[in-house]
Amino acid sequence: MKVGIPKEVKNNENRVGLTPSGVNALVDAGHTVYVETNAGIGSQFTDADYIDAGATVVNSATEAWDVDLLVKVKEPQASEYPFLREGLNLFTYLHLAAEPKLAKVLVDSKVNGIAYETVQLADRSLPLLxxxxxxxxxxxxxxxxxxxxxxxxxxxxxxxxxxxxxxxxxxxxxxxxxxxxxxxxxxxxxxxxxxxxxxxxxxxxxxxxxxxxxxxxxxxxxxxxxxxxxxxxxxxxxxxxxxxxxxxxxxxxxxxxxxxxxxxxxxxxxxxxxxxxxxxxxxxxxxxxxxxxxxxxxxxxxxAVPRTSTMALSNVTLPYVMALANKGFEKACNDNEALAKGVNTAQGHVTYKAVADALGYDF
Ligand code: PYR
Incomplete structure (x- = not known):
C-alpha cells in the first residue's frame, strides 16, 4: 500500500506522523512510504533518517497526500482540504465535535476519517490519546x-x-x-x-x-x-x-x-x-x-515538545497503521473493534455517535 506522511501545517506543530523507525517497519512489510521533505525536522528527524529507513522523500504535500493511507498528527487545516478525496484513508487526530467545517469536507469528499482520539479498547481506555x-x-x-x-x-x-x-x-x-x-x-x-x-x-x-x-x-x-x-x-x-x-x-x-x-x-x-x-x-x-x-x-x-511527543505518538499508532496498511481499511476495522471505534467518517457519513450528536448529523 502507498502510505503518506506530510509535513504538519498547523501553527507551531512540529510533530510528525511517524518516526523513521515506524516508517522502516512499514517498508519492511512491503509498503511504499512517501515522506514530505522536512516533515520530521521539527522533531529532529532529518530527510536522511527517513531515506535510511527506506522512505521515498517527496518535495511537495501534493505528492505526500497522493496515497491510500495518510498518517499525520493534527486535523487537516483549510489549506489541506483540497487533498481530501474519495478513497483516501486518513489516520490522525480529528476532534470533529469542535471542527464542523472539517466534518463537512470529510463527509462531502467521502474520506474514511479515523480519529486517533476515539480509538478505544474494551476497558474504555483511549490508547492513541x-x-x-x-x-x-x-x-x-x-x-x-x-x-x-x-x-x-x-x-x-x-x-x-x-x-x-x-x-x-x-x-x-x-x-x-x-x-x-x-x-x-x-x-x-x-x-x-x-x-x-x-x-x-x-x-x-x-x-x-x-x-x-x-x-x-x-x-x-x-x-x-x-x-x-x-x-x-x-x-x-x-x-x-x-x-x-x-x-x-x-x-x-x-x-x-x-x-x-x-x-x-x-x-x-x-x-x-x-x-x-x-x-x-x-x-x-x-x-x-x-x-x-x-x-x-x-x-x-x-x-511544543515535538521530539518527545512524536516518539510517544508513533509508539502507539504504529500497530494500527500496520494493520490498516496490511489489511486495508475495511478488514482492519472489521478485525479490530478498538480501531473500528476510531472511524468518525466513512462513505459520506458521520459514523461516530458523539460527533453526529454534537454536529447535528444523522447517525
Ligand atoms: C494533540 O495532541 O494535539 C491532540 O489533538 C490530542
Missing part, C-alpha cells in the same frame, strides 16, 4: 507555573512557595489521564493541589495514589466554584470521548478569581470547558486576558 493527554497534563502545570510569574502578567506566585510563605493553589477539574499527570507535576512542585472528578471510584483511586498530597473533591457546581475562587491556577482536564466538553467552569467563577490567576484549558480541542475559553489560541500567541485572568487555550499543547 493517552500519551498526548499525559504530555498535555504534565505540561499544563509547568505552563501555568510560567504564566504565574509577573513577567508573563501573572500574580507573581511560586507554586511551591518557600518555607514560611504560602504555596500556590492549583485546582484540576477532571481526574482522568491528563488531570492525573497535571497533579503529579503540581505535587512535585509542592503546590497545594485539589482534583475534582464526577466518579467516586476515581476519587478513591486518586486519593490512594496521592495520599495527603492532594485534596479530592466531588465535581459539583458548588465545589468547582469554591475551589476555582481560591485558586492561582485552574486546569481544565475533562474529556468525554468524541463529544463537546461541558462548560463546567462558568464566567462567574472566573470573575471570582484574583487578577493574575491563570487557567489552562486542556479540553479546548473538544470545544473547551471554561465559558470564557471561547477561542483557540496558538503556541505563538498562546494567551489572552479576560476578567483579569490569563487564559491559555492552545489546542496542540504536545506540539
Amino acid at each position: 493517552t500519551p498526548m493527554s499525559e504530555i498535555a497534563g504534565r505540561m499544563s502545570t509547568q505552563i501555568g507555573a510560567q504564566y504565574l510569574q509577573s513577567f508573563y502578567g501573572g500574580k507573581g506566585i511560586l507554586l511551591g512557595g518557600v518555607p514560611g510563605v504560602q504555596k500556590g493553589k492549583v485546582t484540576i477539574v477532571g481526574g482522568g489521564v491528563s488531570g492525573t499527570e497535571a497533579a503529579k507535576i503540581a505535587i512535585g512542585l509542592r503546590a497545594d493541589v485539589t482534583i475534582l472528578d464526577l466518579s467516586p471510584t476515581r476519587l478513591k483511586e486518586l486519593s490512594e495514589m496521592f495520599g495527603s498530597g492532594v485534596q479530592t473533591l466531588m465535581s459539583t457546581k458548588a465545589n468547582i466554584a469554591e475551589s476555582v475562587k481560591n485558586s492561582d491556577l485552574v486546569i481544565g482536564a475533562v474529556l468525554i470521548p468524541g463529544a463537546a466538553t461541558p462548560k463546567l467552569v462558568t464566567e462567574e467563577m472566573i470573575k471570582s478569581m484574583q487578577p493574575g490567576g491563570v487557567v489552562i484549558d486542556i479540553a479546548i480541542d473538544q470545544g473547551g470547558m471554561f465559558e470564557t475559553t471561547d477561542r483557540i489560541t496558538t503556541h505563538d500567541d498562546a494567551t489572552y486576558v479576560k476578567h483579569g485572568v490569563i487564559h491559555y487555550a492552545v489546542a496542540n499543547i504536545p506540539g
Whole structure:
C-alpha cells in the first residue's frame, strides 16, 4: 500500500506522523512510504533518517497526500482540504465535535476519517490519546507555573512557595489521564493541589495514589466554584470521548478569581470547558486576558515538545497503521473493534455517535 506522511501545517506543530523507525517497519512489510521533505525536522528527524529507513522523500504535500493511507498528527487545516478525496484513508487526530467545517469536507469528499482520539479498547481506555493527554497534563502545570510569574502578567506566585510563605493553589477539574499527570507535576512542585472528578471510584483511586498530597473533591457546581475562587491556577482536564466538553467552569467563577490567576484549558480541542475559553489560541500567541485572568487555550499543547511527543505518538499508532496498511481499511476495522471505534467518517457519513450528536448529523 502507498502510505503518506506530510509535513504538519498547523501553527507551531512540529510533530510528525511517524518516526523513521515506524516508517522502516512499514517498508519492511512491503509498503511504499512517501515522506514530505522536512516533515520530521521539527522533531529532529532529518530527510536522511527517513531515506535510511527506506522512505521515498517527496518535495511537495501534493505528492505526500497522493496515497491510500495518510498518517499525520493534527486535523487537516483549510489549506489541506483540497487533498481530501474519495478513497483516501486518513489516520490522525480529528476532534470533529469542535471542527464542523472539517466534518463537512470529510463527509462531502467521502474520506474514511479515523480519529486517533476515539480509538478505544474494551476497558474504555483511549490508547492513541493517552500519551498526548499525559504530555498535555504534565505540561499544563509547568505552563501555568510560567504564566504565574509577573513577567508573563501573572500574580507573581511560586507554586511551591518557600518555607514560611504560602504555596500556590492549583485546582484540576477532571481526574482522568491528563488531570492525573497535571497533579503529579503540581505535587512535585509542592503546590497545594485539589482534583475534582464526577466518579467516586476515581476519587478513591486518586486519593490512594496521592495520599495527603492532594485534596479530592466531588465535581459539583458548588465545589468547582469554591475551589476555582481560591485558586492561582485552574486546569481544565475533562474529556468525554468524541463529544463537546461541558462548560463546567462558568464566567462567574472566573470573575471570582484574583487578577493574575491563570487557567489552562486542556479540553479546548473538544470545544473547551471554561465559558470564557471561547477561542483557540496558538503556541505563538498562546494567551489572552479576560476578567483579569490569563487564559491559555492552545489546542496542540504536545506540539511544543515535538521530539518527545512524536516518539510517544508513533509508539502507539504504529500497530494500527500496520494493520490498516496490511489489511486495508475495511478488514482492519472489521478485525479490530478498538480501531473500528476510531472511524468518525466513512462513505459520506458521520459514523461516530458523539460527533453526529454534537454536529447535528444523522447517525
Ligand atoms: C494533540 O495532541 O494535539 C491532540 O489533538 C490530542
